[in-house]
Amino acid sequence: MAFPTARHDHSACIQAALDAAEQECRRRGARLTDTRRIVLELVWESHRPVGAYALLESLGKLGRSAAPPTVYRALDFLLAHGLIHRVASRNGFIGCPHPGHAHGGQILLCTQCGMAAELDDPALDQEIVNSAARLGFSVNRQTIEVEGLCPVCRAQRNSEEEQNYVA
Numbered sequence: 001m002a003f004p005t006a007r008h009d010h011s012a013c014i015q016a017a018l019d020a021a022e023q024e025c026r027r028r029g030a031r032l033t034d035t036r037r038i039v040l041e042l043v044w045e046s047h048r049p050v051g052a053y054a055l056l057e058s059l060g061k062l063g064r065s066a067a068p069p070t071v072y073r074a075l076d077f078l079l080a081h082g083l084i085h086r087v088a089s090r091n092g093f094i095g096c097p098h099p100g101h102a103h104g105g106q107i108l109l110c111t112q113c114g115m116a117a118e119l120d121d122p123a124l125d126q127e128i129v130n131s132a133a134r135l136g137f138s139v140n141r142q143t144i145e146v147e148g149l150c151p152v153c154r155a156q157r158n159s160e161e162e163q164n165y166v167a
């Protein structure tokens, strides 16, 4: 999976995520209700972490004014079933493109444009579990947030640097 750029067919991302969510809920015998699905779609509106407050606003714009507890409950459901990840440093959430196996998520965050993407590296998960075990610690859940520059912002920065050099 490549890091998402500004120009990609995001409707395909949304469709794939919703299909995967359907499948995962069926496998778990969980019910993806209307509200839960809409909240999931709103989380997937972009690859940038979205906060609960922004979700409430978006719901309102859809003419579905929801009380905050409704949104929080939907988010809790989506988290519990691994359909989204919490991004603590952004106080928000991103959709998980590959639910269905237990993972905390290794999230790459671009500090320039705010785009996020997930590394899916089970070896990294296992390494943390092993290292923690050496300290007698058992890991329940782990989410790693890694900040940096995405390919688009890197390219932009490089060309700016070149221009400065010429000037």
Ligand SMILES: [Zn+2]
Binding pocket: 004, 008, 009, 010, 011, 013, 014, 047
């Ligand atoms: Zn996309």
Ligand SMILES: [Zn+2]
Binding pocket: 085, 095, 096, 097, 098, 099, 103, 104, 105, 118
């Ligand atoms: Zn994930």
Ligand SMILES: [Zn+2]
Binding pocket: 110, 111, 112, 113, 114, 115, 149, 150, 151, 152, 153, 154
């Ligand atoms: Zn970027």
